[in-house]
Amino acid sequence: MTSADSSNGARRPRIGPPERVGVWTGVALVALLGGGFAVGGFIPPPGPGESAAEIASHYRDNVDLRRIGVIMLILGGTLLIPFGGVISDQLRRVEGIGATARLTQFGAACVAAGLMMTFGSVLLVALMRPDFPDTTYQTLNSLSFMAWIGLWQPGALQAAATAAAILSDRSETPVFPRWVGWYSAWMAFGSLMGSLIPFFTHGPFAWNGFIGFFVAATPFFTWFLVMIYQLRRNLARDEEPALTAVAIGDGAGVAERRAVT
Amino acid sequence: MMGRNDREAAQAPSAPGEPGAWVFIVGDMAIFTALFAAILYYRGEHPDMFAAGQATLSQELGTLNTVILLLGSILVVLATRASAAARNDAAARLVAAGASCGLLFAAVKGLEYGRVLNEGHSMHTNDFFMLFFVVTGAHLLHVLLGTTALAAMRRRVAAGLPGIRDRTIFETSACYWHLVDLLWLIIFPLFYLVN
Numbered sequence: 001m002t003s004a005d006s007s008n009g010a011r012r013p014r015i016g017p018p019e020r021v022g023v024w025t026g027v028a029l030v031a032l033l034g035g036g037f038a039v040g041g042f043i044p045p046p047g048p049g050e051s052a053a054e055i056a057s058h059y060r061d062n063v064d065l066r067r068i069g070v071i072m073l074i075l076g077g078t079l080l081i082p083f084g085g086v087i088s089d090q091l092r093r094v095e096g097i098g099a100t101a102r103l104t105q106f107g108a109a110c111v112a113a114g115l116m117m118t119f120g121s122v123l124l125v126a127l128m129r130p131d132f133p134d135t136t137y138q139t140l141n142s143l144s145f146m147a148w149i150g151l152w153q154p155g156a157l158q159a160a161a162t163a164a165a166i167l168s169d170r171s172e173t174p175v176f177p178r179w180v181g182w183y184s185a186w187m188a189f190g191s192l193m194g195s196l197i198p199f200f201t202h203g204p205f206a207w208n209g210f211i212g213f214f215v216a217a218t219p220f221f222t223w224f225l226v227m228i229y230q231l232r233r234n235l236a237r238d239e240e241p242a243l244t245a246v247a248i249g250d251g252a253g254v255a256e257r258r259a260v261t
Numbered sequence: 262m263m264g265r266n267d268r269e270a271a272q273a274p275s276a277p278g279e280p281g282a283w284v285f286i287v288g289d290m291a292i293f294t295a296l297f298a299a300i301l302y303y304r305g306e307h308p309d310m311f312a313a314g315q316a317t318l319s320q321e322l323g324t325l326n327t328v329i330l331l332l333g334s335i336l337v338v339l340a341t342r343a344s345a346a347a348r349n350d351a352a353a354r355l356v357a358a359g360a361s362c363g364l365l366f367a368a369v370k371g372l373e374y375g376r377v378l379n380e381g382h383s384m385h386t387n388d389f390f391m392l393f394f395v396v397t398g399a400h401l402l403h404v405l406l407g408t409t410a411l412a413a414m415r416r417r418v419a420a421g422l423p424g425i426r427d428r429t430i431f432e433t434s435a436c437y438w439h440l441v442d443l444l445w446l447i448i449f450p451l452f453y454l455v456n
Binding site for chain 2: 177178179180181182183185186189190192193196199200203204205210211215219
């Protein structure tokens with residue numbers, strides 16, 4: 001008898017190596033995205049209001065280091081896919097909801113990963129040819145950071161779908177605590193700040209500004225940390241031997257626990 | 262018989278509404294705190310620009326909106342009390358009136374935006390108007406969210422909040438409404454009074 005097919009009726013999901021690895025991809029994702037921004041010299045990135053010469057000189061300095069930074073960003077972005085998979089795997093255990101929320105969550109994660117890959121490649125093109133004209137750097141820089149910071153919709157959709165699933169859980173023992181759902185809702189709502197990005201080339205709301213970059217990054221990164229924390233707890237809980245009401249203090253329960261383990 | 266721990270648990274103060282929802286409310290307050298810090302920073306950098314910008318705003322419309330939101334908060338407090346006393350019809354009417362205050366606030370804000378835009382100012386005019394439009398716009402979005410939450414609760418309040426989580430969700434909506442009010446009580450003096 002495996003933990004997945006316990007006869008006690010409680011939720012006994014199957015937890016295997018892919019699920020455990022999936023949670024760790026979340027840790028790697030945060031490290032790679034944070035590290036990629038730091039190594040690439042993108043904290044904050046070159047601003048939309050900077051001159052072509054300023055932006056070109058930024059990319060012509062420490063070219064190899066910046067290439068490594070962008071590769072880290074692409075790799076971190078790629079890991080959005082397995083991490084989204086682990087979240088979906090947990091969301092499918094929520095009682096009484098259909099597939100829409102988990103599929104939306106996973107689809108949004110894949111789109112976000114695609115954005116990291118596509119516009120990471122755009123920056124790698126810029127970094128491949130230091131002899132490009134200055135204006136080419138300006139264009140490629142604008143393309144990438146408008147997509148990465150200004151295109152808030154995939155990340156917000158991922159968090160909103162997660163929130164919808166968690167807050168719909170009617171079980172007495174919900175898959176996720178409700179505060180995680182509210183945190184996800186806050187992340188999705190806070191992402192609306194990204195709508196300001198196209199309007200400003202200077203100041204706090206530009207993509208390199210105090211609000212547009214630093215404040216907006218906070219809900220985004222902390223959402224992944226919250227999800228990592230909670231997924232680890234969920235997996236640890238799901239891996240525990242099945243203990244039911246009948247298992248407390250009687251011989252039958254001990255026997256069942258032995259059977260389950 | 263209640264044990265000591267049970268008694269302490271029963272007497273322990275608890276946050277109104279759903280505890281997890283305070284994550285959302287406190288998170289929102291954190292973002293607005295950053296926006297207020299930006300206002301204070303830019304006002305310190307350009308005191309004359311802020312004084313000139315403030316002079317173009319209508320204190321009357323700002324004050325009117327303050328009164329509208331305060332009235333909305335009072336109505337929602339009365340609604341929660343009426344609901345707790347099982348006066349469901351009265352509670353539902355108070356909820357509807359509170360939500361109407363949100364719509365009224367949005368209408369006055371629209372009037373004010375139209376007036377400022379007609380005078381030739383936009384969020385690209387200078388740092389004052391950039392912050393004015395962004396911060397009050399973000400607040401307006403919160404007002405509309407709070408209004409929607411209250412309007413969505415009206416029927417359930419009229420039915421006596423029959424669902425398991427209905428009461429906590431209603432209290433959460435009320436708390437969110439008070440947050441919206443509280444934020445305006447900081448925004449109003451920052452843009453309309455202090456300079």
